[in-house]
Amino acid sequence: MRAIKEIVTAEAVREGAGVIVHRPFPTREIDNIDPFLLLDHMGPNDYAPGTAKGFPDHPHRGFETVSYMLEGALEHRDSAGNKGIIAAGDVQWMTAGAGVVHSEMPAESFRESGGRLNGFQLWVNLPKSDKMTAPRYQDTLAANIPIYESEDKSVWVKVIAGSSMGKQAVISTHIPILYLHVILQPGASFSQAVPLAHTALAYVISGQGKFAEKKVEADQLVIFSNHDNGADSDVVTFTAEGNQALSVLLIAGEPINEPIARYGPFVMNYPAEIKQALVDYQEGRMGQINVF
Numbered sequence: 362m363r364a365i366k367e368i369v370t371a372e373a374v375r376e377g378a379g380v381i382v383h384r385p386f387p388t389r390e391i392d393n394i395d396p397f398l399l400l401d402h403m404g405p406n407d408y409a410p411g412t413a414k415g416f417p418d419h420p421h422r423g424f425e426t427v428s429y430m431l432e433g434a435l436e437h438r439d440s441a442g443n444k445g446i447i448a449a450g451d452v453q454w455m456t457a458g459a460g461v462v463h464s465e466m467p468a469e470s471f472r473e474s475g476g477r478l479n480g481f482q483l484w485v486n487l488p489k490s491d492k493m494t495a496p497r498y499q500d501t502l503a504a505n506i507p508i509y510e511s512e513d514k515s516v517w518v519k520v521i522a523g524s525s526m527g528k529q530a531v532i533s534t535h536i537p538i539l540y541l542h543v544i545l546q547p548g549a550s551f552s553q554a555v556p557l558a559h560t561a562l563a564y565v566i567s568g569q570g571k572f573a574e575k576k577v578e579a580d581q582l583v584i585f586s587n588h589d590n591g592a593d594s595d596v597v598t599f600t601a602e603g604n605q606a607l608s609v610l611l612i613a614g615e616p617i618n619e620p621i622a623r624y625g626p627f628v629m630n631y632p633a634e635i636k637q638a639l640v641d642y643q644e645g646r647m648g649q650i651n652v653f
């Protein structure tokens with residue numbers, strides 16, 4: 362069984378136009394967990410009709426943003442003229458590459474009705490060779506994302522990236538990434554082999570569980586250790602404790618092991634490339650969002 366290196370509790374942070382997010386990293390102590398740059402749990406926030414907030418126009422360069430909605434709906438618009446709604450269960454895997462300007466705002470019908478906004482954003486770094494690649498979107502509806510469910514319905518696994526329980530994700534990634542949403546009924550366990558050289562993280566969305574003999578609760582991130590015990594791969598295991606379901610994001614990936622220079626929405630290898638990104642953005646080379 363893979364041991365735990367550290368358990369981090371998410372910090373509440375105000376982002377975008379005033380959305381409260383719970384952020385296990387980056388923090389003052391943890392800049393990144395290679396190849397991951399950020400994990401935000403947006404909400405859950407309950408909005409009265411007409412009050413839902415979002416993330417107005419902003420640029421990105423040098424990495425990927427992955428949005429996964431659990432509740433509510435965000436409308437996405439960008440400088441390439443793309444527009445779409447990410448609703449509950451959907452995933453948008455956006456490769457910013459050389460640069461995009463986009464916005465993620467509450468969908469009109471959701472803003473009007475109000476309700477609960479609950480979702481995630483993960484930032485996945487790109488290797489130097491892919492940082493200036495052309496932007497790409499993989500908008501994936503919930504219905505197209507493979508799900509495994511055990512016969513007794515105690516184990517539910519949504520395979521967003523990589524493969525698990527005999528299911529292969531439809532989203533493709535630049536470097537090997539595993540992204541699973543696992544829901545366990547009380548007492549149920551889940552195991553997943555993750556190569557030891559890969560970073561492995563588990564974020565508890567709700568419920569409580571036992572991870573390598575340690576009790577972990579909602580809003581906590583488990584960082585598994587990468588110690589080499591001589592095995593080719595090692596298994597991440599967790600069990601739902603208490604009387605409610607345990608909902609977990611299991612995220613793993615191959616470290617890139619390159620220098621990181623980051624400034625807000627730009628993540629490159631060297632400071633000079635960050636300066637260039639700022640100039641390119643200010644001079645409009647990442648485009649702008651047209652008013653529809």
Ligand code: FE2
Pocket residue numbers: 416419421426463
């Ligand atoms: Fe963004």
